[in-house]
Amino acid sequence: MIRHLFKLIWNRKKSNFLLISEIFFCFLVLFAVLSLVVYNVRNYSKPLGFDYDNVWLLTARADIDSTELRIAVEEQLTQKIRSYGEVEGTALVSSNSPFAFSQMKVWAKVGDGPRILAENLDVEDTFAEVMQLNVSAGRWFTKQDDAARYNPVVINRVLQQELFGDESAIGKLITRDDSSQVQVIGVVDHYRGSSEYAEESPVIFTRINQQREAVFWGEILIRVKPGTGIAFEERMVKDLSGIAKNWTLELTTVEKMRQNKEKLSMVPMIAMAVVCGFLIFNVALGLFGVLWYNISRRNGEIGLRRALGASANQVYRQFIGEVLVLATFGLVLGVAFAIQFPMLQVFEVESMVYFIALGIAVGLIYLLAIGCAFYPSRQAAAIHPAMALHEE
């Protein structure tokens, strides 16, 4: 029967051309949307590498030119914050703190090896404690690094793999794009600070050493005790405003920053899903209409098949089968096109993302085809053979 159905559809390829094209384009759009969704979902399910609950970010902006004065005020602010019983710890951080809308990229390489673009975060020694980072090899920054010959850095596993492969990175030197050399003292398993939906990219944590180079950072991460609420927030901002007069102080939770980033990732997904939904709806209507028309046009053939020994159920299955074969023709073209994405590593996305999206898209198109064929096929099966033959 399958051979018969393929032959029938192939011989009617001219009249089925539009339907096959529609299925082909529907598959491509579905594949694109699903690739994006699968990419985001897979990233979302991976560990972030830090804990953002109960972490706040204080951003201080000063309208004074003196860096020394700004650093002094920043120091006073930090000490004041640490003095509260509700605060468990603070850490200075560069402006590309977790879920912030800014980036700071550096090129990193080892010897004559390839240059790798990595996110550089300047962080205080307390950062690992505040963000609850897990150092899986080596150690995090400590006071003893003040006297280190090379600036110490901690990197994430992704960068370690790219620079050193399976070799240990501890103690090795990395050359940064400014030709300065830094020494790896630790490796964290994961750090995905840009977004929960983003792929993990190479990261370098550079130690803030105010004694070696005094810099005003203006960003302080604060870990508060669980359950600390808005009343404390208001009190703290009021107290801090007293210290940093005429400064702009903004206090937000890292959770809010995460939500803002989430919205940014969701918007294109939702927009594409809406467009795709409309397209699928149109294709479904088209399929349904064409099948309905085909069946009413093929009454004589249905009557003939019943006369030759087809049961109502066999007629039903034949029409469902025909739609599946039609979908297969469209999908063969679509898959041949879509398979190029993992093969050519388009957008540098993991091949598995494309394969999963491809599988789901194929399944959904078949489901759509069966869904659209269900009612017209049942109608075909219900046609009275004597009447169908008589009408013809």
Next chain:
Amino acid sequence: MITLKNIEKVYQTKTIETVALHNVNLHIPKGEFVSVMGPSGCGKSTLLNIMGLLDEPTNGIVEIDGTPISRYRDKELAHIRNQKIGFVFQSYHLINDLSVLDNVELPLLYRSGTSASESRHMALTALEKVGLSARTKHYPTQLSGGQRQRVAIARALIGQPEIILADEPTGNLDSVMGEEIMNVLLTLNRQDGTTIVMVTHDENMAQKTERLIRFFDGQQVSDAKTTAYDYQQV
């Protein structure tokens, strides 16, 4: 072979009730060639549909080989049609998108246990019987009316049915072609012992069969052996 007892068929709409068949009693024994005649609308095709298990009588009993078919469900009726009955229609009912060979193979699609090569062989044999083995790869639209009807006959006999029900098989053909088709049917009846029930408007064709049943207004008005049937050849 086929027995009809007190068959009645009524078509009912909201306003009109049409009696297509009334009190029809018939027995068609194995190997007989029967023709059914009557004016248009007298119920001939309805009778053929009921005999072919394509339609159900409103009242009465249809028996195939002594078993009442009212016992059977759709799937079993389809099985009987596939195994025992072959149909030939006035308008051929060929599928234009399939080749002659594929059209002839159609009944075997619904018969389990027949391999593709077996089906092909059976279709070629059937086409040979009707003299069309040179046209296997042609499509129905490339054939004449007589050739199309021969394809339809090959399709009817591929499953080696015991009964062939032919609804005006020569109705769309000129006299020469009609004669040709009639000869094919007569040969099938005489050589293979196939039971044939043929609805026709053509008195000459009907006279060539063994038995002629006449219908008028849904009722059987006569049932007699024909005089012209060549019994010598049986």
